[in-house]
Amino acid sequence: MSGPSDYQPSNPALQWIERRLPIIGLMHSSFVAYPTPRNLNYWWTFGAILSLMLGIQILTGVILAMHYTPYADLAFKSVELIVRDVNYGWLLRNMHAVGASMFFFAVYVHMFRGLYYGSYKEPREVLWILGVIIYLLMMATGFMGYVLPWGQMSFWGATVITNLFSAFPYVGESIVTLLWGGYSVGNPTLNRFFSLHYLLPFLIAGVVVLHVWALHVAGQNNPDGVEAKTEKDTVPFTPHATIKDLFGVSCFLLLYAWFIFYMPNYLGDADNYIPANPGVTPPHIVPEWYYLPFYAILRSIPNKLAGVIAMFSAILVLAFLPWLDSARTRSTKYRPLAKQFFWIFVVVCILLGYLGAQPPEGIYVIAGRVLTVCYFSYFLIVLPLLSRIETPRPVPNSIADAVLAKGGRVAASVAVALVAAGALLAGTIQDARAAEGNDKPPGNNWSFAGPFGKFDRGALQRGLKVYKEVCSNCHGLSFVAFRNLAEAGGPGYSPAQAVAFASEYKIKDGPNDAGDMFERPGRPADYFPSPFPNEQAARAANGGAAPPDLSLITKARSYERGFPWFIFDFFTQYQEQGPDYVAAVLQGFEEKVPEGVTIPEGSYYNKYFPGHAIKMPKPLSDGQVTYDDGSPTTVAQYAKDVTTFLMWTAEPHMEARKRLGFQVFVFLIIFAGLMYFTKKKVWADAH
């Protein structure tokens, strides 16, 4: 539809360029004069949103790569140092990590939109297939990116996913060796994943160019699925689509910012704050949420090879969609039966995602199998069949007619589908409630919770004292430097106090001129020394269980929130599972072991520790640490203070994050409002 542009720039310098490389004309015909159907709804703004997300991911990713170290021993630490020491490193990291989730969220909306309005049908088959290729590349990129922080979930996710390829007969083992670059997931794996993770986004960008090119050749589909015929059917891209996209983008950014500034860890897994350990498997390996439906399909099939094939087919079947669905009517809006099946399919996908996160036992396995059958039969049975038996409603003659006849009969079947989904989910609530134990850590009233949360300085200082006098005998704090104690948003010490605090420590340094190691007083730039020289020593001195480093403990520990709590948490910004758990474990020691629980020799009973047998003896008792400020010297107070302190060590820039978040929200809301009214004005004569 976009022919050669007759655009001529008025500026002589631009004219000079334009005669030699008509790039300005190309831009003008693609993004300014380009005719766009006038009946597009907001689901069409996701194309612009996705372009923006790709740009953000590449930009933040390039900067993160400047600070990241792709080496197995240093990768985890380098990510932590980005968050702690790089200027706005926490923001870059959150934008990139949350950005991946948002990118997938947007792409799923975009795909469902294409599915609903038949955007894959003639003449847009190539456009659709290019989209499927982009999606596949995104999945590979997202997976490799998740490996780079080299936490437990990174490592074991990489192990499980690369092992999928070993299911293929004959070539499987060689493929896996090529992916690993060794005999198991290790440093060579990390290096090649880093390289590919940097490369693939640019391939995606290349395919996106093809995708947009194909779009501009075939023209955009629209909610009514009739091609634009006359000028009355279209409006120029700028300002109409541009401003509408900008409004869509600003609304999307509000959601994005909600995660970046208020719940950066909501979509992640606590286990990934534990450094990768090839000797310990996490009890429950879960991929990122955007792979969950496919993970559920993989696990629902008892045969390994068949499971892997089913998982890949679930994606590849999309590429054949233009030929599976041969109905002439494009838009599902005019296909009463297809509409119902479409919404059932959406619910099936969501439920598969839910199952992917559950342990593969009992009812979940059976439900997974039923839903896997539903998933495939939608593409292989329902769509081909419907295109033969369904009688569609008449489509309007033109887009202009459709706009004029626009009525209010939108949401009837949406409501039906939502009710059905609600009923199904309600069923699982019952299951979840029944399965819930009563050993959940009790909630606390943390000063740092919520959108305006701040650390209680007094609690931080008291918590530091508890750590120094009690915890530090066994637990390290290796990501925290003495200088951090004097930084804004921390315990509020002056630089001089931090220097004095540091000088009380003996730090090993060297070698000196004689080649010997020596000890010297600590300086602010030094990190808290660890009580044991290495993990083995720590293990040997503590009955076989190494005391974990506490720098990240409040982010590395969590407990299952379960459905529906994790949905409420999104709105209430509840992010304090970790602190609640840590505080509960510190207070959960009980002398009397309940009946039916056996505690092995050398372990202690703890009500909130998973499995109840903890190697750490009761660390705190009343009056053990003296407080100068008159706070009660009770275990409850100690636990609360030291947990607050450990929340700060896990995220020293939390206050800056929430403060900036508020400013960003004020800006975005005003911006979105302006965009909305501008859009109304621009479109006033188009509706």
Add this chain to the structure above:
Amino acid sequence: MNPDASTIAAGAPIEVDLSPIAEGQDIKVFWRGKPIYISHRTKKQIEEARAVNVASLPDPQSDEARVKSGHDQWLVVIGICTHLGCIPIAHEGNYDGFFCPCHGSQYDSSGRIRQGPAPANLAVPPYQFVSDTKIQIG
């Protein structure tokens, strides 16, 4: 993109001294980045492993074929679940062997799959006895 020379060199055979491992105990050593379980099996464990009807197993293999004759008390297996590569826990599960916490596969005291989604027995790495109390893996 195949393993480089240093990776291959680091994967050379290793020797393990068995004398400190008491009966009923096991150790985990790493070879080529993989955990290798070396179990000193008790009489009971050996008997259990040999009492099973081999043909009834998902991956039929006799216990004799999985250990070196004359050293029947020693079981040496790669501790990587054949399902999706997690590390099973020794001395757990219903078969006096290994239990994989990821997807619930259970292996017996000969490292053979008995229950769960894993398709095959725990692999036996190449190894031989250098002396009665020392093995070479690789």
